[in-house]
Each structure stands twice: as structure tokens, then as C-alpha cells.
Amino acid sequence: MTTDHKTHPSGRTASNELNWLTQQVEHLILAVEHELRMAGPLGLSELALIKALQSDRWQLLGPVDFARPEQLYPVHFLLFHTLYRLSDDLLSNGESIHLSPMRIRLFSTSSPGRESLPGPTDALREFYLDLEQYYLSNTEISDMMDRFWAGTIQQKPDSESTASAAELLGFDAIPPTFAPVKRRFRKLVMTAHPDRGGSTEEVQHLNEAFAILKAHYS
Structure with a gap:
């Protein structure tokens, strides 16, 4: 098929x-589950989880300049793709994952099974499970960040994420x-x-907290 010869930015064929x-995702699933279970109910921030996966223990992620979106985006996307995949895997055991840049943690669901999965209208889930989104160009990443900071991409954060931010x-509490x-x-x-x-x-980390609170008040 012609798609077999398509070349991505990495230089590899499609x-x-x-x-x-x-x-890479299969390795990350194992490592992420281990780190989240070790963290317990308090969980980890996205930044802390990235650093754990960069450590000598795993060496699954390379160095990242967090001030450069074109470097941060592929790591962020791959991590959240992994988290959505892992969350699906855990549902049969009555567990799921709370997903937020400020707090990523395992929790028990009310009842095991795939009926607890978000519906097909969950745009974020669909986005992160589409591996083609990993290959956004620097221009597309920059445009997406501009839309985010301009407030055109907003999703009301849950109370736990808002409190953590x-x-x-x-x-001590969420300001009025x-x-x-x-x-x-x-x-x-x-x-x-x-x-x-x-x-x-x-x-x-401060930018992430500010973005969550901005969405909370909007």
C-alpha cells in the first residue's frame, strides 16, 4: 500500500x-502502571510522571525542554495515549485513572466493566487514542497552543483538578x-x-495550574 512508504518527520516509514x-506504548503501559501504584492514592503530576519515566529506572523518555512546545507535545501526547490505553485495560478489574496534568492517579470504579468508559463524544479521548496526532507539525502545535491560551479550547476541569491547581x-482553598x-x-x-x-x-507547572483555574472561572 502507498501508506507503507509514507515518511514521518522521524525519517522512518509510516x-x-x-x-x-x-x-514504546507497551513498555510505557507497564512503567506507568508501576509508578501510579507506587504513588498510591495521592498520584503524580504529569511532570513528576514524565521525570519518573526519564529516570535510570525506565529510560523510556528522553530529555525535554519544557519551555518548548514542539519538544513537550510529543512526550505529553504519548503519555496521555498510554494513560487512556491503560485506563481501558484496568476497567475489567474495577479500576480507572483520574487524568489531569495536575493529578494522575488510580481509583476504584463503582462497578467493573467497559460500561464505565467515556462515550464516543469524549473528544479528548478520541484525540489521544489517535496515534496520527503524534505527528503534528511545529506549526500545528504552535497554533493549538495559541488557541488554548486564547481560551478557544476549554473544558471545565473537575473539582479535584481545580483544588490541586x-x-x-x-x-488553602479555591479563591471565589x-x-x-x-x-x-x-x-x-x-x-x-x-x-x-x-x-x-x-x-x-505554574502554567498548567493557571490554565486549569482559568477554565474553572470561565
Whole structure:
């Protein structure tokens, strides 16, 4: 078939690339389940899970500059593809995965079985389970990020994600209005900037928390 000769940005043909991705996902499923079970009910943030998968224990993900979307996106996509796959696998045992950049954790479902799966209208699930989305160009990634920050891509976060985001920004509870969130975010980003002794990872984490709270108040 002609698609067998299609070349992706990696330089591999489409069939070879798909085989590589499939093998990588199988390794990631095992590693991610292990890390989430070790983390217990508190779970892990997306950043912490990425770092665990980069560690000498697994070496499944390479270095990432978290300030560059074109580097972060493929890692983020592959991780969430893995998480959706793993969540499907766990349903038969009465378990599922809470998915949020701020908190990824295992939890028990009310009843085992695939009836607990999101319906076909779950656009995020469909997006992350489509491996072709892994190959977005840098321009497409940049456009997607611009739409996100402009507020055109919004999904109301759940209460747990919102509370975790507020906690990361230093609040004891979710503020009643968005104004104190903006003030706190600006202050924390200034101190977390690499030029002031912080790191790009800290800034990325703050950005994620701010995006969740922005969606909460919108």
C-alpha cells in the first residue's frame, strides 16, 4: 500500500514508525502502571510522571525542554495515549485513572466493566487514542497552543483538578474570583523564572495550574 512508504518527520516509514510507537506504548503501559501504584492514592503530576519515566529506572523518555512546545507535545501526547490505553485495560478489574496534568492517579470504579468508559463524544479521548496526532507539525502545535491560551479550547476541569491547581499556587482553598489567581500567578512566575534561580519545569507547572483555574472561572 502507498501508506507503507509514507515518511514521518522521524525519517522512518509510516509502518516502521507505527511499529516503534506501538512497542514504546507497551513498555510505557507497564512503567506507568508501576509508578501510579507506587504513588498510591495521592498520584503524580504529569511532570513528576514524565521525570519518573526519564529516570535510570525506565529510560523510556528522553530529555525535554519544557519551555518548548514542539519538544513537550510529543512526550505529553504519548503519555496521555498510554494513560487512556491503560485506563481501558484496568476497567475489567474495577479500576480507572483520574487524568489531569495536575493529578494522575488510580481509583476504584463503582462497578467493573467497559460500561464505565467515556462515550464516543469524549473528544479528548478520541484525540489521544489517535496515534496520527503524534505527528503534528511545529506549526500545528504552535497554533493549538495559541488557541488554548486564547481560551478557544476549554473544558471545565473537575473539582479535584481545580483544588490541586489552587494548592500549587499556594491557596488553602479555591479563591471565589479569578483576580487573586492572576496576581498570585504573576508573582510566582517571576520568582520561578530561570534567570532568578527557578527552572523551566517550575514555570511549566505554574502554567498548567493557571490554565486549569482559568477554565474553572470561565
